[in-house]
């Protein structure tokens with residue numbers, strides 16, 4: 188069930204470069220539990236699209252199944268949307284992007300949807316470097332089916348029923364770095380100051396941009412003993428703040444020199460990343476892996492832009508697809524004709 192938001196808006200709401208207010212990026216009223224971390228992520232996506240002045244009708248939202256995968260209903264009500272099958276969002280996103288490369292693709296998934304049933308699809312999406320933003324709302328449980336441990340639940344984390352998890356959790360951010368993802372970030376649903384610029388940067392990145400967001404489930408995984416509750420997460424956060432500066436704006440940063448690394452994206456936007464450890468380079472895969480692992484060993488959750496390859500070649504470039512979206516090509520451009528077909532057949536004899 189979903190509810191439509193009232194149309195009444197304050198007449199003086201600020202507008203972005205396109206003349207839209209943030210309300211133009213709203214979706215339906217959320218039916219998730221009050222206080223669920225997922226609603227904060229929906230708000231961050233809405234605010235990021237508003238701040239980056241993206242045309243709502245040029246965005247496509249795709250998801251799988253779960254409370255997290257319901258999120259697209261609650262933001263960008265004027266955008267395209269596809270709520271797919273459990274764990275199958277990557278193949279739907281790949282097909283959509285191959286047909287129309289000109290849309291901005293935002294995938295929303297859960298730790299169950301991605302790290303269990305969808306793991307095979309997720310890994311291949313990384314490998315293909317599809318040009319999309321992929322956000323996992325990570326609560327360490329299957330919220331929609333009443334809170335069973337998921338594959339990202341940490342070793343020893345205690346369930347609501349009182350059982351300690353006997354398995355090591357899968358760290359999706361480490362996995363994405365290791366597997367060759369061209370943009371990997373991690374954040375916390377309760378930290379919009381970091382999450383919003385991170386999402387804007389991910390959307391500006393050309394290639395697969397993965398963000399793992401710790402997003403507590405207040406109903407099934409927010410008690411003492413859970414490692415993904417609000418209080419445990421806040422107590423262990425190690426935050427690397429960042430600024431996202433779009434191409435058109437003057438470059439300014441509030442952080443001290445020496446601790447800031449700046450990365451320019453293909454469209455001229457700049458990310459300023461503030462790090463406590465000056466030896467860590469977020470454009471070096473080994474350095475990123477080392478920083479994430481060291482933090483984990485020390486019981487810290489390192490958040491921010493963990494890894495970025497600014498020279499990433501996305502799937503379309505890699506397989507040299509036509510620069511015009513396939514769905515805009517006519518029959519004559521799509522059909523090579525019998526002569527070409529005959530020569531292909533000859534080559535296969």
Ligand SMILES: Cc1ncc(C[n+]2csc(CCOP(=O)(O)OP(=O)(O)O)c2C)c(N)n1
Pocket residue numbers: 252253254255256273296297298299300301304324326328329330331332337
């Ligand atoms: C093929 C299939 N298997 C199992 C289910 C049952 N199911 C629905 S949602 C879900 C897990 C959701 O967990 P997650 O992706 O972490 O989302 P959350 O609800 O925690 O946000 C499962 C197992 C299903 N819908 N389809």
Ligand code: SF4
Pocket residue numbers: 219220222223224225254255326330331403404405406407
């Ligand atoms: S069950 Fe958990 S994940 Fe699902 S809406 Fe409620 S708080 Fe959020």
Ligand SMILES: [Mg+2]
Pocket residue numbers: 253255297298299324325326327328329330337
């Ligand atoms: Mg979950």
